[in-house]
């Protein structure tokens with residue numbers, strides 16, 4: 001990664017001040033993703049285009065609200081809207097039944113109607129929770145995503161996966177419910193803690209690893225500028241990620257096939273999150289970074305991918321400041337058996353058999369059900385997990 005590179009961008013790619021629009025082509029459920037500096041100011045006008053109602057509930061978390069709620073509420077008020085804020089505590093533990101019930105109660109208390117729109121202002125936690133609440137409130141109301149983390153801008157605000165965690169595992173209760181609009185305002189990232197920025201970057205790298213080797217190579221060169229929040233590279237990284245996700249979702253909205261590739265690193269990652277208690281010990285994006293390295297190393301173990309590609313993946317994520325092995329997780333070793341137990345609750349399990357996303361190399365991910373549990377356990381142990 002070089003910070004000093006000033007090469008001109010390719011024609012048609014984002015530079016400072018530019019905004020981009022990515023369309024998610026889902027027929028009756030199609031929507032736009034607006035990306036760039038200041039696009040959240042478009043909210044009142046865009047809401048008007050979606051509904052004649054003049055009341056809007058905004059679900060956010062307390063930390064995001066402290067930084068970004070007031071300007072949105074003011075802009076809405078100036079446009080004749082009554083905004084009803086509903087706040088939840090920040091962090092992954094808000095993705096649970098108790099918080100869902102609370103959000104639903106408060107939406108009903110505010111008499112949010114079927115034709116109203118609910119706005120999710122926040123990271124993936126707020127987006128997943130709000131989207132789920134919207135999908136079951138009065139049997140379904142529309143919602144708009146205003147993602148405020150890099151992770152949410154490149155991934156969770158797009159594609160309509162909503163849900164919460166349960167004591168049995170990650171995202172095990174939820175729905176597919178597409179947003180009606182996504183406004184990814186890159187200015188919001190100015191207040192995002194660096195650790196959260198790096199965690200979101202893991203999901204950016206994911207798109208290169210799944211099917212876009214040139215994008216991965218571009219990130220190797222320009223990733224530091226993305227992480228430094230330089231507008232041009234940042235907008236380009238968000239837009240490239242959203243285009244990849246939009247195309248995948250448009251082709252396979254409910255994950256009957258190809259959408260599963262977006263789960264690269266997640267079967268491992270979700271197990272790591274569960275075993276670390278969905279705590280600050282390990283963020284979702286960090287778990288995905290470790291999971292992607294595990295997936296590439298396992299692919300190399302099985303002779304499916306060049307070891308050099310696995311090494312390149314690890315080197316880039318490490319250079320970005322992300323954890324890259326189980327041994328990097330603070331707070332003591334995790335047990336192989338516990339991790340395998342969590343992996344078996346994955347939603348991609350068929351007839352008790354795990355579906356894994358592996359790769360033939362960078363940009364060449366594929367799904368498989370042909371990996372023995374012993375090979376997975378051996379890889380976890382080699383990565384620093386404790387075996388009995």
Ligand SMILES: NC(=O)c1ccc[n+]([C@@H]2O[C@H](COP(=O)([O-])OP(=O)(O)OC[C@H]3O[C@@H](n4cnc5c(N)ncnc54)[C@H](O)[C@@H]3O)[C@@H](O)[C@H]2O)c1
Pocket residue numbers: 061062063064067090091092095122123124125126128148149150151152155156157158159160161162171188189190191192193196199200284285
């Ligand atoms: N639905 C999907 O397709 C999808 C995709 C990827 C991840 N996810 C889910 O997303 C969640 C992770 O999302 P996340 O990484 O955004 O975490 P998050 O929502 O917990 O946000 C991270 C932290 O940053 C704070 N924050 C958010 N925006 C801020 C800003 N602009 N300035 C200052 N602080 C800010 C939040 O208060 C929080 O403490 C996980 O639950 C994951 O499972 C879902």
Ligand SMILES: O=C(O)C(=O)C[C@@H](O)[C@H](O)[C@H](O)COP(=O)(O)O
Pocket residue numbers: 155159161170171203255259260262263266347
């Ligand atoms: O949108 C998808 O599809 C993804 O898999 C994106 C993932 O980054 C995201 O973390 C998603 O929530 C995981 O989905 P799950 O079905 O494994 O819970």
Ligand SMILES: [Zn+2]
Pocket residue numbers: 155203266284288
């Ligand atoms: Zn993810």
